[in-house]
Amino acid sequence: MSMASEELSDRVRDLLTGHMAISEKKMFGGRCFMLNGNMLVCPLKSGSLMVRVGKDGMDDALAVPGVVPIQMRARVMTGFVEISGDMIEDDDALGDWIARAQAFVETLPAK
Numbered sequence: 001m002s003m004a005s006e007e008l009s010d011r012v013r014d015l016l017t018g019h020m021a022i023s024e025k026k027m028f029g030g031r032c033f034m035l036n037g038n039m040l041v042c043p044l045k046s047g048s049l050m051v052r053v054g055k056d057g058m059d060d061a062l063a064v065p066g067v068v069p070i071q072m073r074a075r076v077m078t079g080f081v082e083i084s085g086d087m088i089e090d091d092d093a094l095g096d097w098i099a100r101a102q103a104f105v106e107t108l109p110a111k
Contacts, residue, residue: 004047004085005030012041012049015095021110037111040101047085051097054079054104061100079104 009031016022016033023034028050032042042050050070053061055078061067066087070080088094 002030002045002047005043005045008043008047008049008085008088011091011094012043012098015091015098035102035105036108038105038108040105041098044082049083049085049088049094049097051081051083051101052079052105053081053100054107057100057104 012033013024019035021036022040023037024031025034025039026032027039028042029045030043032050033040039052041052044050051061058069058079058081061081062069064087066084067081068084070077070082083097088097
């Protein structure tokens with residue numbers, strides 16, 4: 001795991017402290033944060049953040065500067081966006097994206 005990914009993981013972990021249903025799982029070359037067994041956010045090697053916003057949240061998320069669709073190999077992952085590290089340098093901005101992901105993931109059945 002890269003230093004950028006590790007630092008971002010620490011920041012995400014600090015913001016999620018006290019949330020009982022949060023777990024961590026190694027995925028995508030980093031550590032993903034799960035809510036009730038569903039992926040919430042995942043710091044990436046580059047220092048950017050993969051955020052689960054759901055299909056209905058894609059347009060709003062992509063309207064924000066520094067946000068792009070997530071591509072795995074040649075396929076766009078519907079419902080997931082990548083937030084540039086520049087856009088989440090302060091904890092308020094990072095917390096806003098985590099809250100956006102949480103609002104969607106809480107609608108999903110627990111795994």
